[in-house]
Amino acid sequence: MSRTIIIDPVTRIEGHAKISLQLNDEGRVDQARFHVTELRGFERFCEGRSFWEMPGITARICGICPVSHILASSKAGDQILGVDIPETAHVLRRLMNWAQLVQSHALSFFLLSGPDLFMGMDTDPATRNMAGLLASDPGFARDGIRLRRFGQEMIRLLSEKSIHGAWSVPGGVRTPLSEQGRQTLLAQLPEAFEILERALDRHKNLLERMGDEVLNYGDFPSLFMGLVGTDGSLEHYDGVLRVMDSQGRLLEDALPTDRYADVVQETAENWSYLKFPHYAAASSPREGMYRVGPLARLNLCDFAGTPKADRELRQFRRLGEHGRPVTASFHYHYARLIEILFSLEKIEETLAAPVVTGTHVRSNAGVNRKRGIGVTEAPRGTLFHDYEVDDNGVLQRLNLVIATGQNNLAMNETILQIAKEYVRGNQLQEGMLNRVEHGIRTFDPCLSCSTHAAGQMPIRIELFDGQGRLLDAKMRS
């Protein structure tokens, strides 16, 4: 008798989703679906707005990664203006993006995934949360808070607000960085490096006893996509697109970002509001499944470009079999830490350059082009803002391709793999449920962004037989 297990909603992620597992007659999982159940429709209601407003409007999609939307939207606006923004503005936007990576990755690793990783997947959910982490591992929790605080403080210093600061605009940024601000940030960097070193040590120790999770939490062949620098370096703000397969072969290289639609095809399913982007040249969506984000970026780049991050990158690459890309989604966690390290090094390097406190930060122009495509690497992966405007700069069409959406097929595959390994019999085991959820958390999905939806946090799980009869249910809040 076939059955369906539903986990609704998934917790400690950004947004609202549920998971359903279809069991076959032998009681084995043969299908997994990650349902995203809310829609806000930014792509539709932004039609008719001026492109000048878009950084401020699209920032409201999310309270965790508004910076990514502000930057991608501003870059699309730069193209519509047809200007090269001032060098200082360019440098400040990059700083803002690295700060965003630091704060977002710190939240994901320390506070959202930390309870699972360091308290254990089978720990009672009543204590496996931030409060439990505070009690059991206060030093680790303190580190997470301080590191996130560093990123947030940097964003606040640049834009006067840590969330939703409409600072980056088409043509540049509104305000420069003061010398005092530069000194404040430089003074905080040593502690951030120390925290990161401790976190890397903790994570490496953890990996030694997480062999099963590494194998079963989404380890499968897929494509990888993201930005790299024109020299092949790790890149988060500019550069060109690269697509790689799980053998390490480059399917696309040095592709200009304004040709993203040549390689990204979006499809929809009637059971989720989250779209299913895949590599357009593949024979099917499943064959074209690709991953974006920290894991993909570290697979795609030839080198990081900073000393400490390059040392870590060499260790990271030993996790791939026979020199091939790292395919285990569990290693998103490690990749996040390496990206924080890289970001701290780049922040330190950039703050030392005189250009960072320059005062010419904005180029002025009108509408010179009818289309603008802004691409950045958000913490969760590649983010595309594609705008078409009329002569007055009023939006006629827009498309937002969000990182979490691009990981959608891979998240479904991850859930399927975990469920096949851990779902047993008719009873819903807490450890199994949390492993399924943690498989999702490895991607750090932002459903608020990907569907532009608001979030909820309780969890409900239902088990149905093949006739739709409820066999078992669990709920926690």
Place this chain on the structure above:
Amino acid sequence: MQKCDPESVLLVACGNTLRSDDGAGPVLGDRLVRRFGPGLGCLKVHQLTPELSLDLLGESVKDVVFLDVHQQGSKGYCTSVEILPVHPAAPGDLTGHHLSPSGLLAFARLFQQDLPKGWLLTVPGWSFEFGEQLSPGARDSLKRAEDCFYLWLQSRIDL
């Protein structure tokens, strides 16, 4: 009684000014700073997140007053303005990455045992739809909230 001056008080004003009465906290924060002087520190935030705990621990901060709105008629709140003490939360109350005032105080205790005293000053709200205007009821409450804060400050200070 421990004495303090406005400069030893930190306001943490919570809310979204694009959601009508939800923005009453930040609006109240601005009004209090105008009335009692810029020495009164005020943080305006959409929600309370763990890293804000570090802001509560400034050397000069003796009292933290959270400014927020409560839904009119919601359980546990009176129908008017009120200011109540807040204590660090028990662990079971910390479940998300946005926190209650007591949850934020619990995080602050990670860094320092000797915490500033916590207070929660709430005003009732009626409308939480999109919009930058406060409802008439919330607007009326702000004046009472100012007076309430003044009385509280008097109890803490020789003005």
